[in-house]
Amino acid sequence: MLGRTASSLFWMSRYLERAQNTAKLLEVANRAAMVPNTGHSGLDEWRIALLTSGTELGYRAKMDEITARGVINYMVFDKQNTSSVRTCLETARNNARAVRTGITSELWEALNTTWIEFAEVNPQSITQDKLPEFLSWISQRSHLFRGALLNTILRDDGYFFSQLGHFVERADNTARILNTQYWVLLPDNDVIGDGSMERTQWTGILRALSGLRSYRFAYPDAKLKALNIAEFLILRKEMPRSLAHCYDWIDETTDDLAQFYGERQQSIKLAASIWKELREQDMRDIYQNGLHDFLTDFIGKNNAFADQLSRDYNFA
Numbered sequence: 529m530l531g532r533t534a535s536s537l538f539w540m541s542r543y544l545e546r547a548q549n550t551a552k553l554l555e556v557a558n559r560a561a562m563v564p565n566t567g568h569s570g571l572d573e574w575r576i577a578l579l580t581s582g583t584e585l586g587y588r589a590k591m592d593e594i595t596a597r598g599v600i601n602y603m604v605f606d607k608q609n610t611s612s613v614r615t616c617l618e619t620a621r622n623n624a625r626a627v628r629t630g631i632t633s634e635l636w637e638a639l640n641t642t643w644i645e646f647a648e649v650n651p652q653s654i655t656q657d658k659l660p661e662f663l664s665w666i667s668q669r670s671h672l673f674r675g676a677l678l679n680t681i682l683r684d685d686g687y688f689f690s691q692l693g694h695f696v697e698r699a700d701n702t703a704r705i706l707n708t709q710y711w712v713l714l715p716d717n718d719v720i721g722d723g724s725m726e727r728t729q730w731t732g733i734l735r736a737l738s739g740l741r742s743y744r745f746a747y748p749d750a751k752l753k754a755l756n757i758a759e760f761l762i763l764r765k766e767m768p769r770s771l772a773h774c775y776d777w778i779d780e781t782t783d784d785l786a787q788f789y790g791e792r793q794q795s796i797k798l799a800a801s802i803w804k805e806l807r808e809q810d811m812r813d814i815y816q817n818g819l820h821d822f823l824t825d826f827i828g829k830n831n832a833f834a835d836q837l838s839r840d841y842n843f844a
Contacts, residue, residue: 621643
């Protein structure tokens with residue numbers, strides 16, 4: 529496969545995942561903003577959404593103050609924001625169009641229709657009361673794309689590169705959400721008790737990662753606890769958005785890629801190393817060594833893997 533084709537498939541999936549992740553961040557921010565007295569150590573809900581998505585500096589360069597309407601417009605519709613939902617959907621579609629003959633009609637229709645319908649939306653029509661329904665639509669369209677990918681694409685190198693883009697972006701998003709609010713997940717918060725502020729913050733983190741209900745299944749006899757939530761989102765591989773789940777898939781997919789091409793590139797070895805480190809981790813050891821340091825280190829390694837993959841397979 530040509531490097532530019534591999535690159536297009538990788539970024540097609542990565543940008544679709546990013547669009548959904550952005551929608552989830554805004555959904556949580558909007559929900560939290562409706563609840564009084566949910567302080568975040570001086571960081572309001574909308575600023576946390578900007579921080580987590582890595583777009584605060586870009587926003588502040590355009591806007592004097594953080595407002596709900598400003599953040600919604602910037603993170604959803606702004607053409608100059610490279611991580612806005614609009615930019616992500618358009619870029620994903622452009623990448624898919626570049627490899628149109630290499631993907632199925634179902635996959636193309638799922639993505640193309642999403643972009644066409646999104647492009648027809650008037651930003652001024654998405655008032656705060658209509659925002660939840662609109663964000664839910666974005667998530668549903670992302671699920672449709674994902675379903676078409678899993679159910680129609682041939683299991684060859686094109687599928688492997690698409691999967692890698694999806695899980696690299698998902699791992700990055702989970703780690704950034706946790707790192708932006710890592711202090712909420714420190715063990716001392718379990719000692720404080722399941723107070724209203726801690727509960728709201730913990731619930732928000734789980735909602736942002738679509739994990740609130742599945743947490744209840746994983747810990748049926750336990751209340752919300754900082755240690756359990758951190759373990760759930762970092763080390764429990766049965767949780768679809770945990771770091772462990774993402775790198776379980778990345779390791780398996782890179783191994784399939786190695787077998788497909790008959791060689792093990794450096795990126796494949798790097799993925800195996802990251803997954804091995806995660807498997808051998810214990811949550812209490814992570815706390816002892818520093819949760820913030822662990823998450824910062826993971827984000828760096830995940831980026832290094834993506835960079836190495838692009839070099840190994842000559843992404844254009």
